[in-house]
Amino acid sequence: MADLRVNVCGVELKNPVTTASGTFGFGHEYADFYDLGTLGGVGAKGLTPEEQLGNPAPRIAETPMGILNCVGLQNPGVDRFIAEEIPFLRQFDTKIIANVSGHTVEEYVGIVEKISDADVDLIEMNISCPNVKCGGLTFGTQPKMVEEVVSAAKAVAKKPLIVKLTPNVTDIAEIARAAVSAGADGLSLINTLLGMRIDVESRRPILSNIMGGLSGPAVFPVAVRMVYQVHQAVDVPIIGMGGIRTGRDIVEMMLAGASAVAIGTACIADPMAPVKALQEFEDFLDSHGIASAAELTGALQL
């Protein structure tokens, strides 16, 4: 039996499998299918300072081996998460990764400060959601804006701050360096790739917001490439995500440089996906005589 434990910014996860924010709600629905304590961590739905309704329907379009979504950060607001959802998640022996967003630097500072005082293990700061018109995209695509918002948030963060990067940039390494130089304790990537589908009968966009974020197995090679580039560029732990579905995908993402992974769209297709992938991952380690999951991180041979 391999040692599955991994360390992310000083927090020990019992295994490297977490769930990607936005695909997992606050865990209630999946808790009907399995013990959330099976997972190394749970990435909770993205939070904003106030409740946000999100976009009208349709919010999803299927595409070969992927989906486009424009949920628009629907969430009950950070205060209700702290009051109602943390106590629920704390029933399970798993780490809580809170995901926060804002529309201005001040909002990011406010929400990071607030969530720091709550009982969460890691803070994932979303500077990349492509869905909200006046939201994170601007921050995550310009190194100067990344530095400004991350350094301001880091100044008030009392828990490890993981900055979630958007792939919709020319040079992901440059953005990663900006985040780390501003104090990011870790990075997570990739968020969704901006995409669009059109209904050829009606000649109208399928999504209410016209464009949406592409995720699922279709984006996996892009995610592996970007995790590799970021791992080459900076020296902080990375949570790798983007289209992971199987145990072998987890191994691949870790070889590229991830210390842990998040499974997202696969949960939508199959509620048991993270548990199945974890079992496959464990079987892979055992069948290959790998003693510790952690030794896979960045173990790519060139």
Next chain:
Amino acid sequence: MSIQENGTVRENQALSHNIFALTIDAPRICALAQPGQFVHITCGDANLLRRPISICQAHDGILKIVFVVKGDGTKWLSQRRAGDVLDIVGPAGHGFDMTRLGEKPVFIGGGIGVPPMLQTMQAAKAQGAQPTAILGFRNADAVILEEDFQTVGTVYTATDDGSYGIHGFVSDVLKEHISEYTSVCCCGPKPMLRALATIAEEAGIPCQVSMEERMGCGIGACLVCVCSLKKENGDTRYGHVCKDGPVFDSKEVQW
């Protein structure tokens, strides 16, 4: 609460050129199923998302679904044969509130909205009601399940072009007979549901509508299948078709 079950196909029957009925051994899901709920089925390796399909019947461990072939997923499903195994999550969603039917409920389906009304009408009869069905189809070729409904109660069948049964819409039939009923339950295209809801509301009887939306997880986590609902103060709030629905009170819906 939904569960995952591997169901084995018993029979695949073509009801028309593009509508199929599958009967599936799925005893655990059938034991939990309530009228108006749906199942979420993985449709082959090439289709990432499951396909939500309403439950037509769930008796004695045998699940019956009736679906129209719309894309690659439902096409794959239409090609299943006896003995094939299906990965099913269900029963999902919030079905019809059977305590609000009264003595003479009417069950109205339009097109592929017809199948879920069968299970619901049977359950109404089982609890002592005298149910009626109003079934609407585009034309004679599209008529399905009429004989199954006739074993449960009175059935009016209408076609848009008059090629079978009553010439007209289900809303025309409802309007004519509305004084005979104590409640309306319906499933079909949104304009149809809206028209039926208006008639029921004017008559002052409860109307439950089964809605449809592009869906992701089917269990309430991913939040994509929103339906605009009215708050008490008139503001909009979003419900989710997969978990809060598919059945909503017509007065809640922001048409």
